[in-house]
Amino acid sequence: MWWFQQGLSFLPVALVVWSAASFVFSYITAIVLHHVDPLVPYISDTGTIPPERCLFGIMLNISAFLGVATMYVRYKQVHALNPEKSKIIKLNKIGLTLGLMSCFGLCIIANFQKCILYYIHVVGACLTFGVGAIYMMVQTVLSYLMQPEVHSKDIFWIRLTMLLWCCSSIVSMFVSSVVLYSGLYGTNLVQKLHWDPQENGYTAHIISTVSEWSLAFSFLGFFLTYIRDFQKISLRAVVSLHGQTLYNTQQSFVTEEQTLLIAGSI
Numbered sequence: 426m427w428w429f430q431q432g433l434s435f436l437p438v439a440l441v442v443w444s445a446a447s448f449v450f451s452y453i454t455a456i457v458l459h460h461v462d463p464l465v466p467y468i469s470d471t472g473t474i475p476p477e478r479c480l481f482g483i484m485l486n487i488s489a490f491l492g493v494a495t496m497y498v499r500y501k502q503v504h505a506l507n508p509e510k511s512k513i514i515k516l517n518k519i520g521l522t523l524g525l526m527s528c529f530g531l532c533i534i535a536n537f538q539k540c541i542l543y544y545i546h547v548v549g550a551c552l553t554f555g556v557g558a559i560y561m562m563v564q565t566v567l568s569y570l571m572q573p574e575v576h577s578k579d580i581f582w583i584r585l586t587m588l589l590w591c592c593s594s595i596v597s598m599f600v601s602s603v604v605l606y607s608g609l610y611g612t613n614l615v616q617k618l619h620w621d622p623q624e625n626g627y628t629a630h631i632i633s634t635v636s637e638w639s640l641a642f643s644f645l646g647f648f649l650t651y652i653r654d655f656q657k658i659s660l661r662a663v664v665s666l667h668g669q670t671l672y673n674t675q676q677s678f679v680t681e682e683q684t685l686l687i688a689g690s691i
Contacts, residue, residue, distance in 0.1 A: 428652075428656070431656040432655050432656040432657055432658050432659055433498050433655040433656075433658055433659060433660070434652045434653070434655040434656045436491065436494055436495045436498060436651075436655060437495050437648045437649060437651040437652050437655055438652060439491055440488065440491040440492055440495050440645075440648055441645045441648050441649055443484065443487060443488055443491060444485075444488040444491075444641075444645060445642075445645060446484065447480075447481060447484030447485055447487075447488055448468055448471070448638075448641065450477075450480055450484070451471040451472045451477045451480050451481040451484070452466070452468075452471045454471075454476065454477035454480060455470070455471040455472075455474070455477045458474075458476075458477070460473070460474045460477065460618065461618050461619070462618075462619055462620055464631070465631060465634045465635055465638065466618070466634060467539070467633075467634050467637055468637055468638065468641060469534065469538070469539040469546065469550075470539065470618055472485075472535075472538065473538050473539060473540045473541075473618065474618075478538060481535065482535045482536055483535075484535075485531055485532070485534060485535035486532060486535050486536070488531060489528045489529070489531040489532045489535070490528075492524070492527070492528040492531065493524075493525060493528045495648065495651065496520075496521060496524035496525065496528070496560075497521065498655065498658065498660065499520075499521075499524075499564070499651060499654075499655075500517055500518075500520065500521040500524075501658070501660065502654065502655075502657075502658045503517045503520075503567060503571075504517055505658075506571065506575050507571065507575075510570075512570070513567060513570055513571070516563055516566060516567055516570075517567065519563055520560055520563040520564055520567065523556050523557075523559050523560040523563060524557075524560045526552055526556045527552060527553050527554075527556045527557035527560055529552060530548070530549045530550070530551065530552025530553035530554075530556065530557070531549070531552075531553045532549070533545060533546070533548060533549025533552065533553075534546060534549040534550060534553055537549060539615065540615065540616050540618075543615050554595065554640055554644075555595075557644060558588075558591050558592060558595060561584070561587065561588050561591055561644070561647050562588055564584065564647075565581070565584045565585050565588050568580055568581040568584050569581050576654070580650060580653075580654075583650050584647060584650050587643055587646050587647040587650065588647070590639070590643040590646070591640060591643040591644065591647070594636050594637075594639040594640035594643055595636075595640060597632060597636040597639075598633055598636035598637055598640060601629045601630075601632040601633040601636060602629075602633045604629045605626055605629040605630055605633055609625075609626070610624075610625045610626030610629070611625075611626070614626070
């Protein structure tokens with residue numbers, strides 16, 4: 426059995442690979458069609474003009490679905506490993522809520538383009554990256570609380586490193602974006618897809634775009650840390666039948682069938 430076939434480890438792998446592919450494919454398409462500059466455009470700019478906009482949207486929607494699935498499995502695993510620890514259970518529920526909000530924000534980014542509905546796009550970005558960063562922090566705290574009984578200290582330090590990477594990228598992106606859109610370098614910069622290195626504000630623009638790419642990949646790096654954990658878990662569905670047919674009858678019975686949905690064990 427290959428490593429990605431163990432338990433549910435393919436879920437975080439699929440999330441990371443698919444999300445990275447959505448960024449790369451839309452970037453390549455936008456570059457080939459000369460819709461953006463080759464040197465580090467905003468991720469959102471590579472999904473603004475058709476046809477890359479269509480590709481960007483559908484791929485990010487699938488990423489959001491994979492994110493929901495990954496975060497739900499993480500929630501069930503932490504709950505199963507700590508059934509009597511109220512503090513961990515409470516943080517675990519908060520983490521799931523934050524994760525779902527972050528995935529909803531990703532759907533907003535995918536379907537409301539920056540150059541068309543800018544403020545809604547910004548709301549989606551805040552949910553995805555802002556709330557997502559808090560989700561990473563909660564999961565890092567959970568890793569701290571569960572070590573060394575459930576897993577080693579190494580995984581906590583790795584997740585803490587990913588969290589610090591994420592936070593530094595957010596700060597860098599926020600500061601450079603505030604400077605860029607302060608009005609010192611002109612107006613209507615949101616619609617601007619091509620930059621000249623000699624223009625005022627180009628340095629702030631590059632810092633902002635590099636920070637955005639760095640932020641996105643810090644999230645992907647964080648989800649890669651789930652692979653080993655997910656090798657130790659599977660989910661089962663219990664099917665309950667309340668009758669022999671689907672007609673409305675007075676006589677009914679209950680038959681339970683436990684089906685292994687995905688291979689693996691906890």
